[in-house]
Amino acid sequence: MFQSExxxxxxxxxxxxxxxxxxLVLSFLIGALSFRQYSKKKALKADDILKDIxxxxxxxxxxxxxxxxxxxxxxxxxxxxxxxYYGGISRYEENKLVQYEFIADAYTGSIIDIYRV
Numbered sequence: 048m049f050q051s052e053x054x055x056x057x058x059x060x061x062x063x064x065x066x067x068x069x070x071l072v073l074s075f076l077i078g079a080l081s082f083r084q085y086s087k088k089k090a091l092k093a094d095d096i097l098k099d100i101x102x103x104x105x106x107x108x109x110x111x112x113x114x115x116x117x118x119x120x121x122x123x124x125x126x127x128x129x130x131x132y133y134g135g136i137s138r139y140e141e142n143k144l145v146q147y148e149f150i151a152d153a154y155t156g157s158i159i160d161i162y163r164v
Contacts, residue, residue, distance in 0.1 A: 089155040093132045099156055100149060104136050111144060112137045119153045131132045131159060 059067070065079045097115040104110055115134030122131040130153040149161040 063072075075145075085117055088154050090097065090130060091156050096151050096153075096156045097134055098133060100134070100136065100151065100158065104138065104147075108138060108140075110136060110138045115151075122150065122159070124159075134163075 051063055086146075093115045094117075097113060101110060113134070113136045115132055119130035119132060122129055132153055133148065133152050134151065135146060135148045137144060139145070146164040147161055148164055149155065150159045154158055
């Protein structure tokens with residue numbers, strides 16, 4: 048008797064199965080869309096990239112000034128395409144003001160190119 052009551056309580060109606068299926072499908076779709084949105088490339092803030100570059104330059108000596116453009120610019124070199132920020136650093140070296148300009152990847156923050164002006 049106990050086993051038959053347990054069996055009756057564990058059976059679902061077709062409406063309940065349909066509702067459960069609908070909930071599972073909607074959950075899967077919401078998860079897939081959330082993952083797609085989250086995995087898109089997200090650009091770093093230009094100010095944060097400049098802080099990291101300044102920190103690297105400060106290891107060699109004091110800085111006089113720095114700047115970075117806040118808008119991303121498309122950049123391509125050979126087969127590599129990305130968005131970049133342009134910026135610059137100035138400091139005194141041997142009592143002369145020296146300026147450096149750099150190109151930094153907007154998504155990773157890594158310096159793509161740096162040159163003395």
